[in-house]
Amino acid sequence: MIDGLLWQAKACEDLGSPFSAGLLRAAAEGRLGPVDDLFAVWDGQGLGAHIRDATPLRLLGALHYLVLTGEAPALAALYPEASPGIDGPALLAAAREVLATQRPAIAAFMASPPQTNEVGRSLCLAPGFLAIAARTGLPLSILEIGASAGLNLRWDQYRYDLGGKAWGDAASPVLLAGDWQGPPPAETPAVTVVARAACDQSPIDVTRDEAALRLEAYVWADQPARMARLRGAIAVARNVPASLVKADAADWVAANLSSAEGVATVLFHSVMWQYMPQRTQNAVSEAIAAAGAKATRAAPVAHLRVEPDPSREGFPMAVRLTIWPDGRSFHLADVHPHGAWVRWLLD
Ligand SMILES: C[S@@+](CC[C@H](N)C(=O)[O-])C[C@H]1O[C@@H](n2cnc3c(N)ncnc32)[C@H](O)[C@@H]1O
Structure with missing residues (x-):
């Protein structure tokens, strides 16, 4: 102990x-x-x-x-x-x-496990979504597994400083601006999110004050900027509806992930992969590959993730994107666990 x-x-x-x-x-x-x-x-x-x-x-x-x-x-x-x-x-x-x-x-x-939802991760997810929108030219339907309270599911409702490039709603209560290293993202188009849905095995309903306070309690008390963006994101979540259900990622992905004409379908996740047992990881990977195999130019599928990369010392988290029908993969960035810095790699 x-x-x-x-x-x-x-x-x-x-x-x-x-x-x-x-x-x-x-x-x-x-x-x-x-x-x-x-x-x-x-x-x-x-x-x-x-x-x-x-x-x-x-x-x-x-x-x-x-x-x-x-x-x-x-x-x-x-x-x-x-x-x-x-x-x-x-x-x-x-x-x-x-x-x-x-x-x-x-x-x-x-007695209960910690409950966290790090809004700072939207800082590196956002340019991934922007790249998908720019490549496909389509609105986005986004699905998140291990979403916690679903705060990153509202990534498009925040404002950003992406290496000197501003993006997003200037009136948003959430500003995401870390130490940006490398070039700014090449593509920062306007994006429409037409559907947002998520699952978690223990979802957090931030419309309940007690649940919101539990999330706040897990922000370290001497990190006021993190607390401010969490509170801003809770306020946004209370206004922007999204489906967030209690479900295991494998079951939920099998039931919900499929390509659809006229939208880019994006499955994404952050810092949750390691918590799933191997068989669940395999089932999710297979469901993503199956959806990718059915993707077309008019109904593309993307897999965007921010996960620890323990094989690479000094780079605690990597942002990766795979996009179908091509099935091409990109290593977009390396990032600090709470979004304090982003090393953007994609040209
Ligand atoms: C460290 S938290 C990360 C939450 C959020 N993605 C973020 O970046 O702030 C991991 C989340 O994964 C969820 N989780 C773990 N295993 C899961 C599974 N098999 N299916 C669904 N959710 C799962 C947990 O309940 C928890 O909310």
């Missing part, structure tokens, strides 16, 4: 959240009081189980949730959202107090 807390502390530091790293280190060193019982379910399972189930993030999420719901006002006053400088000793004392007095709520929060 201590190894898990320290491993996650290092990851938070590497991903730009010194506040989260500090809290996790304090927990590992016993400065938040005893926390072992909160991790009892994973006892004896080793570091791998803590990383797989993101147990330290559950602890961080639980504290942040109580801060956001107003149930821990003294701690909330010392969190970075309210307090510009971090007062270490006072913060740790307040966190210790919350852990001692709100144990059942914290344990209950930690």
Whole structure:
């Protein structure tokens, strides 16, 4: 458990959240009081189980949730959202107090897997959709697997700075602008999304305030820009309808993915492939290949994905596109896990 807390502390530091790293280190060193019982379910399972189930993030999420719901006002006053400088000793004392007095709520929060939906990934998905629209000249019908709350399903409702090229609705509450490396995308046409549908094995309905707060709780408290774009995307999702159903990706793709005349059908996903067992991955791959085989110029099919690429050190995620009827594949970009930078590769 201590190894898990320290491993996650290092990851938070590497991903730009010194506040989260500090809290996790304090927990590992016993400065938040005893926390072992909160991790009892994973006892004896080793570091791998803590990383797989993101147990330290559950602890961080639980504290942040109580801060956001107003149930821990003294701690909330010392969190970075309210307090510009971090007062270490006072913060740790307040966190210790919350852990001692709100144990059942914290344990209950930690019993469910983390729920995240990273809107920053739209920054690298968007130019992929734009490339598909430019190549096919057609409106898009988009389908997402592992969509979480479906926030990236509304990618066309956000505004972008794509390496100096602006795209999207200037009035959108969500601005996506990372450190863009390489040339801007060559193609930035106007795009019409005519249908948007998605599945997740645990979908999140952000029209429910409790669900929206759970998503917010998993944003690290010292990353205000991420929080702002999440809140903006939740507001957009509440206005822009999309079908999001509870289903396993293999079943849903088999039932829903097929080419259609007059639209480019795009199946996409981000950071979900690794969570599917091999047989589900195979079934999804086969369904995509079958839909691709039936594609025509008037009814093209595309597969756009942002997934970790562990075989390539230093490039944590790759954006790839395959488009039929040709079946050509493109490595579009390498990206930071939360969209902080994009290294665009396609000419
Ligand atoms: C790390 S989250 C990523 C969510 C979102 N795509 C994003 O980029 O923010 C992974 C998502 O995949 C979903 N998932 C995992 N296995 C799945 C499966 N077999 N079928 C459907 N969804 C699945 C999880 O429920 C979770 O919402």
